[in-house]
Amino acid sequence: MEWGSLQNFIDMGGYGLYVWGSYLVTLFAIAIEIFSLREK
Template sequence: MNWGSAGEFFAMGGYGLYVWGSYIACALLMVLEPILTARRHARARREAAHLNEES
């Protein structure tokens, strides 16, 4: 495709909201996933340590 301006590029032929929204959603999930995984891992380690102390 050939765009005449930056505005046309970002509009993506009328599909810009869908295209750029998808990129933003994907980037947000790629940032959140390691954070949430680390939190779940830390919680599991704390729970395992707590169970180990009880036995």
């Protein structure tokens, strides 16, 4: 898969909001879970 430019990659063929809206929330949820389980 050749994206050509970073702009194209972020744009996701017009579906950027939906693709990144899914991935960022997943990343955020995983970060919160790991943070909540840290051992002091």
